[in-house]
Amino acid sequence: MTNIKVIIPAFNEADSIAHVINEIPKEVSEIIVVNNNSTDETVLNAEKSGATVLTEPKMGYGYACLTGLEYVSKQSENPDIIVFIDGDYSDYPEELTKLVQPILDKKVDFVIGSRVKELREEGSMTPQQIFGNWLATSLMKVLFGATFTDLGPFRAIQYDKLLSLQMEDTTYGWTVEMQLKALKQKLAYTEVPVRYKKRIGISKVSGTVKGSIFAGIKILSWIFKYSIK
Template identity: 70%
Template sequence: MTKISVIIPAFNEAESIAKVVEAIPECVDQIIVVNNTSTDNTEYIARNAGATVVNESKKGYGHACLKGMAYISKCGELPDIIVFLDGDFSDYPEELTKLVQPIIDKDLDFVLGARVKHLREKGSMTIPQVFGNWLATSLMKLLFNAKFTDLGPFRAIKYERLLALQMKDKTYGWTVEMQLKVLKQKLAYIEIPVHYRNRIGKSKVSGTIKGAIFAGVKILFWIFKYSFKK
């Protein structure tokens, strides 16, 4: 039986986190919400919804993901697959089964949930997000012959492959770092189209000028770093 763990980084997601946890399919064995310096009731609500909550005192998406991984590494029975998704209810957690199926059935290593235009709710992605995704994936195609079209947060990966990636980024570059390392290590991957809706609450990255700029810089940093790395 395939064991699946979910990691959900969460910063002030009290309005949405219960919806996310409750919508995750029953095939999942472990739901970990990483409370990343929240000042609201995210931790309390996530626990009440049935998730395991761990706290990360260093702010940053990558910090939260790494904290979730560290917690899993100390669990008795390790998972076969790790799924990452956001805590703002913009992803559709019930589509998790679509992401893990190619790993289970076809022995793929990595599956990305691609937020394709015809499945996106109007306004769910900002113009900087759409442009940033296009630029990043175009560069990856040019430099690495990649087939990615998105840097979406909803993704599934074999646990052992995730460990082998030796993820480092602590903030905005986490998603692109993972995809670049998937390419560098020649892992078997695929994109699956997923639905995407307007998030609950305000975005902490794309919703601010500072966040959008820092995210863009981090993404370009990782791409050019790996383009010159042998």
């Protein structure tokens, strides 16, 4: 049986985290929620829903993901696939099954859940998110010949391939770093169209001017860093 583990970074997602956990397919071997300084009942609700809950006090999406991976690395058995999904219930967790299928079919190493327009609830992505995705993926196409259309956080990757990427970003650049390093290492990748809906609560990144600006700067800095290597 394929060993699939899910990592969910979470900061103040008390109203949504149980929905995410409860709708993840049962064939997943472990759901790991990384609490990133939540001040609400995120931890309590995640534990009640049966997830493993870790704590990462340093604020940052990447910090939370790295903490989840450190925990996995210390287990006696390595997983086959790691899936990342946000804790805000904007993705449809049950679509994990189709997200991992290309990996199970031995066709690719890495899959992005692409939030295509026709499957996206109106208003689920802010204008700055849509523009930022377009700009980042367009630059990756021009500079690296990539075929990515999204930086979607709902993604699956073979565990050994993920380790080979030596991920390091601690904040907003986590997703684009993974995609750039996958290109550099010539991993086989694809995108799977996924549905996307309005999140529960306010986004900590795209929902604020500061968050949007810092995310944009971080994403572009990763792209240009790799373009001159």
